[in-house]
Amino acid sequence: MGLSDKFCPGSIRIREPVPEDIPCPRCGELVEIWSDERRARCPRCRASVTREMDLSCVQWCRYAQECIGEEAYQRLKGEREG
16 A cells, blocks of 8 residues: 555645745745744744645545644644634
8 A cells, every 4th residue: 555545645745844935024034934834933033924824634634633643733723723
């Protein structure tokens, strides 16, 4: 059984996050935020930097918790609701 048989393809950016550079709205410094995170702190000015989170399986799939793991599921659920 291959990996694609165990997990949905939509969860790949949660299970295997990749970095993305987002400019700080206060000072313009590029801040690295991983694909499974919504916010980070700017290393230069300490401002909170957020990025838009696309709708993910966490919001609609009944198997999401099992697929991506309890810790990631709870963290992402909290970020979407907060």
